[in-house]
Amino acid sequence: MDRSKLFRIINTFNKISDRYILANHILSFGQDVCWRKNLCQLVEKYTNRKGVILDVACGTGENFKYCPENFDKKIGIDPARNMLEIAKKQFPEVFFIEGIAEEIPLKNSSVDLITVSFGVRNFSDRKKAFSEFYRVLKKDGILAILEFFPMENGTLLNKIAAKYIYDFLPYLGGIITGNFKAYKYLSKSIKNFILPEVMKLELEKNGLTVLENSKTFPDVYTFIAKKS
Numbered sequence: 001m002d003r004s005k006l007f008r009i010i011n012t013f014n015k016i017s018d019r020y021i022l023a024n025h026i027l028s029f030g031q032d033v034c035w036r037k038n039l040c041q042l043v044e045k046y047t048n049r050k051g052v053i054l055d056v057a058c059g060t061g062e063n064f065k066y067c068p069e070n071f072d073k074k075i076g077i078d079p080a081r082n083m084l085e086i087a088k089k090q091f092p093e094v095f096f097i098e099g100i101a102e103e104i105p106l107k108n109s110s111v112d113l114i115t116v117s118f119g120v121r122n123f124s125d126r127k128k129a130f131s132e133f134y135r136v137l138k139k140d141g142i143l144a145i146l147e148f149f150p151m152e153n154g155t156l157l158n159k160i161a162a163k164y165i166y167d168f169l170p171y172l173g174g175i176i177t178g179n180f181k182a183y184k185y186l187s188k189s190i191k192n193f194i195l196p197e198v199m200k201l202e203l204e205k206n207g208l209t210v211l212e213n214s215k216t217f218p219d220v221y222t223f224i225a226k227k228s
């Protein structure tokens with residue numbers, strides 16, 4: 001695993017934690033809420049399990065605002081301590097772990113639902129993380145991933161969105177948070193990320209069956225996969 005990448009990313013998120021939620025709302029024109037609600041609606045379509053929900057790369061814990069209420073145990077895991085501090089204040093009922101997706105400190109087959117929003121792009125070793133997801137999920141457990149993918153260059157609207165994400169967002173994010181480097185990283189990480197079809201293959205190589213892979217504008221995908 002690339003530990004220097006991991007420490008760089010942790011440092012970045014620690015530095016922007018106090019403005020992270022606000023920046024998300026402004027930079028996405030409020031769309032972030034719709035993307036999360038969409039993720040949760042899809043989860044409800046595929047599972048009505050209760051039990052244990054694990055939000056990986058939970059950051060400030062935003063997913064817990066929108067995801068199904070009815071789980072007996074809610075767990076969040078993230079390596080950025082400052083993000084977790086905010087999460088703990090927002091969601092005292094959730095058990096938060098300072099840790100990484102590549103080494104989840106939970107037992108085999110112990111989780112009913114894993115959610116990950118805007119986290120996979122940041123993983124230092126994606127394949128290791130996917131094998132961990134497989135290991136901790138129970139049989140028929142669901143994995144739900146929400147993620148940005150590289151912008152398609154088709155319609156005029158797509159071109160405008162790509163210009164916004166790749167060229168303007170680093171400056172706007174920098175102005176809102178005072179950290180230009182962090183938002184340059186965000187744009188770069190989207191531009192250089194794998195394509196959705198590659199992620200589907202990677203999930204399936206790790207034993208997860210992709211049930212749905214749906215796109216909302218602009219190139220934000222929700223993947224629902226199952227451990228069979």
Ligand SMILES: C[S@@+](CC[C@H](N)C(=O)[O-])C[C@H]1O[C@@H](n2cnc3c(N)ncnc32)[C@H](O)[C@@H]1O
Nearest residue numbers: 013057058059062080100101117118122123124
């Ligand atoms: C863009 S934020 C997303 C936070 C949250 N899921 C959300 O939707 O607002 C990415 C998060 O990934 C976390 N992260 C980075 N590397 C990670 C890893 N290897 N394992 C787990 N989380 C990681 C960061 O600390 C950061 O909180």
